[in-house]
Amino acid sequence: MKVGFVNIFGKPNAGKSTLLNALMGEKLAIVSPKVQTTRHRIKAILTEKDFQIIFSDTPGIIDPRYKLHERMMQAVKSSLEDADIALLLTDAQEDVNENHEIFSQLRLKVPAIVVINKTDKVKDKSVLNDAIQFFSSKPYCKAVVLISALKKEGIDALLQKILFFLPDGEPFYEGEDLSDLPTKFFVGEIVREKIFELYEQEIPYHTTVLVQEFKEKSTLIKITAEIIVQRETQKGILLGQGGTMIKKLGTLARKDIEAFLGNKVFLELYVKVRPKWRDSDLFLKEYGY
Ligand SMILES: Nc1nc2c(ncn2[C@@H]2O[C@H](COP(=O)(O)OP(=O)(O)OP(=O)(O)O)[C@@H](O)[C@H]2O)c(=O)[nH]1
Numbered sequence: 001m002k003v004g005f006v007n008i009f010g011k012p013n014a015g016k017s018t019l020l021n022a023l024m025g026e027k028l029a030i031v032s033p034k035v036q037t038t039r040h041r042i043k044a045i046l047t048e049k050d051f052q053i054i055f056s057d058t059p060g061i062i063d064p065r066y067k068l069h070e071r072m073m074q075a076v077k078s079s080l081e082d083a084d085i086a087l088l089l090t091d092a093q094e095d096v097n098e099n100h101e102i103f104s105q106l107r108l109k110v111p112a113i114v115v116i117n118k119t120d121k122v123k124d125k126s127v128l129n130d131a132i133q134f135f136s137s138k139p140y141c142k143a144v145v146l147i148s149a150l151k152k153e154g155i156d157a158l159l160q161k162i163l164f165f166l167p168d169g170e171p172f173y174e175g176e177d178l179s180d181l182p183t184k185f186f187v188g189e190i191v192r193e194k195i196f197e198l199y200e201q202e203i204p205y206h207t208t209v210l211v212q213e214f215k216e217k218s219t220l221i222k223i224t225a226e227i228i229v230q231r232e233t234q235k236g237i238l239l240g241q242g243g244t245m246i247k248k249l250g251t252l253a254r255k256d257i258e259a260f261l262g263n264k265v266f267l268e269l270y271v272k273v274r275p276k277w278r279d280s281d282l283f284l285k286e287y288g289y
């Protein structure tokens, strides 16, 4: 059997989470048009008859500006340490040199596949050929694959390339679990995704979500979640005039959580102010970072 860890790295917004979902054929990681959406390492287990791949989605690579950022980059570091294969993801519309800089700084010790994403957005195909040429000659690069994670194009070809480089071994995980993370985590992530969708500017970046209660009742699942912000003014924005915004958030999140769990859900959201939580070791720990 072919078995191993295949970890995805790249700049914020390159499409890492979209790619993880496309590889899994299931939406596990949240996605948004804004940068720095993913904050954790998200492992996803793909088991077939003759292989088991443990994929990891990671936060986009950035220079840390506060402790939450540092935690995010620790998640990248831990993923570098146990990777069998690295997928280095680039946005086809972006400068190849900048991506190359970042990939070189990773000092990879394992084979890497450079994956050029968002090919659906590129009109001039010579851009893609140039990128293939550029990355093929780099020391860390064992192969280059073109994909559109959004349109699910090139995913099978990528999977074949991964299997080619994957070592033989025994499966790490038994059973049907798709991830090692608890359901509560994914529920919190869905609420966070809706915050990225509904609120502008700095709000999503000052916010985190903590699922407090997850109770399976006879006909539905009762979920209580806290939305943590840094300032009173942000709490006001989250709630909106007469609570209209948080109501909208609750409805959007509940629908996705119901689809994810395959069950009816009663969702209660509270907003709490925790000044400077992004720079507090204590709060970061409490919120799962
Ligand atoms: N057109 C197009 N858009 C894509 C493609 N893949 C991802 N996107 C979009 O790019 C944006 C970012 O996608 P994500 O998957 O959240 O990117 P990420 O690399 O996980 O971002 P961070 O978690 O912030 O590091 C979203 O709006 C996606 O819909 C693609 O193949 N084509």
Ligand SMILES: [Mg+2]
Binding pocket: 016, 017, 018, 029, 030, 031, 037, 038, 057, 058, 059, 060
């Ligand atoms: Mg992401």
